[in-house]
Amino acid sequence: MPSMLVTGASRGLGFEMVRQFGDDGWRIHACCRNPAGADALNALATASDGAITVHTLDVGEPAQIDALAAALRGTPIDMLVNNAGLLGHAIDEQAAGAFGTLDYENWMQVHAINTMAPLRVAEAFVDHVAASEMKLMFFMSTHMGSITDLAEGNFYPYRSSKAALNLLVKAISIDLTPRGVRTLAVHPGWVSTDMGSAAAPVTPPESIAGIRRVVAAYGDDQTGRFFQYDGKELPW
Numbered sequence: 062m063p064s065m066l067v068t069g070a071s072r073g074l075g076f077e078m079v080r081q082f083g084d085d086g087w088r089i090h091a092c093c094r095n096p097a098g099a100d101a102l103n104a105l106a107t108a109s110d111g112a113i114t115v116h117t118l119d120v121g122e123p124a125q126i127d128a129l130a131a132a133l134r135g136t137p138i139d140m141l142v143n144n145a146g147l148l149g150h151a152i153d154e155q156a157a158g159a160f161g162t163l164d165y166e167n168w169m170q171v172h173a174i175n176t177m178a179p180l181r182v183a184e185a186f187v188d189h190v191a192a193s194e195m196k197l198m199f200f201m202s203t204h205m206g207s208i209t210d211l212a213e214g215n216f217y218p219y220r221s222s223k224a225a226l227n228l229l230v231k232a233i234s235i236d237l238t239p240r241g242v243r244t245l246a247v248h249p250g251w252v253s254t255d256m257g258s259a260a261a262p263v264t265p266p267e268s269i270a271g272i273r274r275v276v277a278a279y280g281d282d283q284t285g286r287f288f289q290y291d292g293k294e295l296p297w
C-alpha cells in the first residue's frame with residue numbers, strides 16, 4: 062500500500078486528496094493546523110480502519126515540521142504532498158493584490174506559507190521520501206505562477222509566491238536526482254474551494270480525480286515538471 066503525507070488536509074483540495082487517495086487504499090498522514098476542528102477529516106480517519114492518521118501541523122511553524130518528521134522517522138513516504146496555501150485575500154476582492162495597493166506584511170505571510178514552508182517540509186521529510194518506492198514530492202502550484210503564461214497583473218503576492226515555488230520544484234529536482242527523489246508541480250484548475258470561490262468551474266472531486274491520473278502517469282524517469290490537473294503540461 063503506497064503512503065502519502067498531505068499538508069492542509071482540513072478542507073478544500075487537501076481534504077479531497079485524502080478522501081480519494083484513501084478510497085484507493087493509500088496509507089495517509091493527513092496534516093492540519095487544528096485537528097480538533099477538522100470534523101470531516103476526523104470522520105474519514107475514523108472510518109479508515111487505521112489507514113488515515115491525522116496529525117497537527119501548521120506549516121508556518123518550523124518546530125512542528127521538525128517534530129512531525131522526527132515522530133515519523135523510519136516511516137517511508139511515497140508521495141509528500143505540499144498542498145497548504147494562502148491566497149492572501151478573498152479572490153473577488155476589488156484590488157486583489159494589485160500594483161499600488163500592496164500590503165507587504167501580508168505578502169511576507171503568503172511567501173512564508175506558499176514558498177518557504179514547502180521547502181522546509183521537503184527538507185524535513187527527504188529521508189522518508191528517499192526510503193519509499195515512489196520517491197515523489199508533489200507541490201500544489203498554480204498557472205497563476207507561470208511567467209510564460211502571464212497575461213494579466215494583480216495577485217502579486219500569490220503569483221510571486223507560486224512562481225518562486227515553481228523554481229524551487231525545478232531546483233529540488235536537480236539536487237535530489239542522485240537520491241532518486243522526484244518532484245512534480247501541479248495546477249489543480251480553478252477549483253470551487255474556499256480559496257477558489259463558488260464561481261470556480263472545477264469541483265474538488267473533478268480536480269483530484271484528474272490529479273490522480275497525472276500522478277499515475279508520471280513515470281519513474283520524470284522529475285521537475287509542471288502539469289495541469291487534466292494532464293496538459295504547463296510552461297514555467
Ligand SMILES: NC(=O)c1ccc[n+]([C@@H]2O[C@H](COP(=O)([O-])OP(=O)(O)OC[C@H]3O[C@@H](n4cnc5c(N)ncnc54)[C@H](OP(=O)(O)O)[C@@H]3O)[C@@H](O)[C@H]2O)c1
Pocket residue numbers: 068069070071072073074075093094095118119120121144145146147148174201202203204248249250251252253254255256257258261
Ligand atoms: N482553489 C483553486 O482554485 C486553486 C487553484 C490553484 C492552486 N490552488 C492551490 O491549492 C492548494 C489548496 O488550496 P484550496 O483551494 O484547497 O484552498 P482552501 O480551501 O483555502 O484550503 C487551504 C488549506 O490550506 C491550509 N493552510 C493554510 N495555512 C496553513 C498553515 N499555515 N499550515 C497548515 N495548513 C494551512 C488550510 O488550513 P485551515 O483549515 O487550518 O485554514 C486549508 O486546509 C493551495 O496551495 C492553493 O494555492 C488552488
